[in-house]
Amino acid sequence: MNGIRTFHHRDGTARLVCFPHAGGGASAFLALSAALPDDIEVHAVQYPGRQDRRSEPCAEAIEDLAAQAATALAGYDDRPLFLLGHSMGALVAFETARLLRGRAAVTRLFASAARPPAADWAEPDVDALADEQIVGELRRLGGVPEPVLDDPEMIGEVLRQLRADVRALRRYRCGDDAAVAAPLTVLVGTDDPKNSVAQMRDWARHTTGEHVVETLHGGHFALTERAAEAAALLTRYIRTDIAERANGGDRANGTAPADLVREILVAGVNGRRPPLSTDLTTLEETARTKLPPDAFAYVAGTAGSGATGRANRAAFEERRLVPRMLRGAVHRDLTVRLAGQRLPAPVLLAPVAAQTVVHPQGELATARAAAEVGVPFVLSTFAAHSLEEVAEQSGRVPRWFQLYLPSDRAVAESLVRRAEAGGYTALVVTVDAAYLGFRPMELDNAYSPFLRGTGIANFTTDPAFRAGLPDGAEPAAMVRRWAEISIDPAATWDGLAWLRDVTDLPVFVKGILHPDDARLAVEHGARGLVVSNHGGRQLDGSTSALDALPAVRDAVAGRVPVLMDSGVRSGTDVAKALALGADAVLVGRPYVYGLGLSGQQGVEHVLRCLLAELDLALALTGCASPAELTPDLITDQRFRSSAAE
Known part of the structure; x- marks a missing residue:
């Protein structure tokens, strides 16, 4: 079953594909989709095991989720493609971008409320935790409405999905040098109890393109809870990338080839050098x-x-x-x-x-x-x-x-x-x-x-x-x-x-x-x-x-x-x-x-x-x-x- 969902059908000049957090579904991005302008067509990935895919077994690995998404998105190359992942979804979006190499160029990757892929997320073994402990953590992070937390049947469904997703998250491994070519914008809430701006800077090693950290007012779910603010920031980046692409021809990933010079020099600040000499005659x-x-x-x-x-x-x-x-x-x-x-x-x-x-x-x-x-x-x-x-x-x-x-x-x-x-x-x-x-x-x-x-x-x-x-x-x-x-x-x-x-x-x-x-x-x-x-x-x-x-x-x-x-x-x-x-x-x-x-x-x-x-x-x-x-x-x-x- 195709796992891509669309809430507001638009004939936009760009596609933004959103990947939800652990325990979340495509509907988490409904408000964000409504807040974005008509020139941005918004899609959301529906992971198996939830909402209209409840009858399917939950994925056992982040890589499995990425593979399914990459297959569904391989034909989405008729307009600039942007990926946005929230929390665990950032890792799925990152791996999806890597799998899409050569099939559909990713113009920019947005990673929200997520530490870098190579970092140890130190996720607890949720199977060893009581339901009450997990619900307490959900209250601390936000993102789940209080009526859902108080409803035994509804919270039971959330916990089933969350346990499966965290198991996949705990199995995930990524090399320090794994990278995408797309520019990367990292989003973090000013009051996020789980992440900090300092942690977000290490995403730089996972892209060969531009790397920027932006803050949103709010906590771990600032992206979805402050949809208007997030939409304005996303729109600015997407429209700028599209304008640069239009002015500079069909540049791979929205950047000019000459930008490699800046990329190499910026990477040097973080101690990274090119794998080989840039003087090809040597x-x-x-x-x-x-x-x-x-x-x-x-x-x-x-x-x-x-x-x-x-x-x-x-x-x-x-x-x-x-x-x-x-x-x-x-x-x-x-x-x-x-x-x-x-x-x-x-x-x-x-x-x-x-x-x-x-x-x-x-x-x-x-x-x-x-x-x-x-x-x-x-x-x-x-x-x-x-x-x-x-x-x-x-x-x-x-x-x-x-x-x-x-x-x-x-x-x-x-x-x-x-x-x-x-x-x-x-x-x-x-x-x-x-x-x-x-x-x-x-x-x-x-x-x-x-x-x-x-x-x-x-x-x-x-x-x-x-x-x-x-x-x-x-x-x-x-x-x-x-x-x-x-x-x-x-x-x-x-x-x-x-x-x-x-x-x-x-x-x-x-x-x-x-x-x-x-x-x-x-x-x-x-x-x-x-x-x-x-x-x-x-x-x-x-x-x-x-x-x-x-x-x-x-x-x-x-x-x-x-x-x-x-x-x-x-x-x-x-x-x-x-x-x-x-x-x-x-x-x-x-x-x-x-x-x-x-x-x-x-x-x-x-x-x-x-x-x-x-x-x-x-x-x-x-x-x-x-x-x-x-x-x-x-x-x-x-x-x-x-x-x-």
């Missing part, structure tokens, strides 16, 4: 010392002498951004429209194969991080987890599927059908890896994850692939078949035309550097291009992707979007690529280093840093959107040097 050296040698060689390795990899970085370093002044770019909108969808920012996670080489959860952790930050994820054909498993972790953020065109066309079509069924909204066909590049770091270690069975999950789970194997085939036989058919070295542009007949998904062709190839790709049905040299992993001495970008852009003359990757290490790199003609940028190695060093948290850290620096690059060049980044904001130091000579 992560490779950190990974070199932390990752197993085989894993590091696989991720960091480039072709031959590494000349192409160095050229990728030099191309970014030789370009300089030109700041512009007094342009009033207070609010930036990072969103872009691509492949028929509105993306939160012009950044996607590039397809990187076999990610369990660096972390046990691999692509699953990466997909969760991408969903949390709001960055689309491009899944590699050669992933260590199947595309269905990854889709389950990807939330509502757009996800694309990268395809190496197999020589067995039945397998190719099967992979495409699975991508369509799994909600992937575009295909990225990589064309620059018909043969494995000469990569000394991998060769010196004689290491390939694929030949050891890692990175072939999309094949071993594919019915068309398995149809070519005998029943009960051993893993070694699967690896051999994968090696035989996974990439078609004889593929031509006709393969792209064949793919366009197979699917209606937009197809982006990745690995384009020559203008003529760009034109051919479009002629054969490509709906987009990715300028890329495979991160320097294929042809040693190749041109850099950034150098190739302007000519490719000119060749297609705006007929299709042009993306780029290879060598991107920072938000300013993204800004330079956008200024030189990219519609969006894919980032690869930095997030994989983050994954290897700190799992999902590491990937989130890398993405938030990248977006924060991009947001600031827009602000400091006087741009309100990526579209305003134009070539006149770039200087090329190579041309300056030549002129000086």
Whole structure:
């Protein structure tokens, strides 16, 4: 049964979902709902075992209540979503916000009359207390009308619910570092006999966003007993968040990416530092010392002498951004429209194969991080987890599927059908890896994850692939078949035309550097291009992707979007690529280093840093959107040097 109740139906611009206290029901928020204005639609969670859900057993754990609420709220993403939890309900709201990651963004969390989740609430064992003792405590805290306390039947029902809820509360455990990304406003009554303002300040460690403590006149139930005062305070925060969201585009959780700078510095006051360096160019050296040698060689390795990899970085370093002044770019909108969808920012996670080489959860952790930050994820054909498993972790953020065109066309079509069924909204066909590049770091270690069975999950789970194997085939036989058919070295542009007949998904062709190839790709049905040299992993001495970008852009003359990757290490790199003609940028190695060093948290850290620096690059060049980044904001130091000579 859906546990969400609504008392006053409104077509508001925001949703406020309220979570009741121990022993309480959804009706506890009736007065607050009436006091709030029409632009805020109020809902309340009805826990099982009470009121119209009395026939259901009470939940045994806070996590169970949160799971039920998160399931019910997963579709509530059509307008800004705010969560408000009172007393025990604050813990349920907190855990619900954590579970909603990637499914429905929480704009702000309000926690009322509740100590932080990691604190010991020192709740008594209610099963060891007589009814009279519990009733005495209820009188001390307030919130239960005196006629209810005096009615044996009614108070018996309250005590049944309360005992069950406190048992769940006593079982609840939360780590000191558990946090939500949403800003957090903590409410506490001036005369609350159970909580103090000092106790509320420790909520700061449980959010990576803004943290504020506000007081209300009254005791433990000031939120519901002084509904008009509480409604005014809630309205102020909700309307401010909505206004900032409207002015700043579809910012995740109602904040601008650049606010990360303030968050980190404020957290430093409480002794917290980022999990990894915010200078993303340093992560490779950190990974070199932390990752197993085989894993590091696989991720960091480039072709031959590494000349192409160095050229990728030099191309970014030789370009300089030109700041512009007094342009009033207070609010930036990072969103872009691509492949028929509105993306939160012009950044996607590039397809990187076999990610369990660096972390046990691999692509699953990466997909969760991408969903949390709001960055689309491009899944590699050669992933260590199947595309269905990854889709389950990807939330509502757009996800694309990268395809190496197999020589067995039945397998190719099967992979495409699975991508369509799994909600992937575009295909990225990589064309620059018909043969494995000469990569000394991998060769010196004689290491390939694929030949050891890692990175072939999309094949071993594919019915068309398995149809070519005998029943009960051993893993070694699967690896051999994968090696035989996974990439078609004889593929031509006709393969792209064949793919366009197979699917209606937009197809982006990745690995384009020559203008003529760009034109051919479009002629054969490509709906987009990715300028890329495979991160320097294929042809040693190749041109850099950034150098190739302007000519490719000119060749297609705006007929299709042009993306780029290879060598991107920072938000300013993204800004330079956008200024030189990219519609969006894919980032690869930095997030994989983050994954290897700190799992999902590491990937989130890398993405938030990248977006924060991009947001600031827009602000400091006087741009309100990526579209305003134009070539006149770039200087090329190579041309300056030549002129000086």
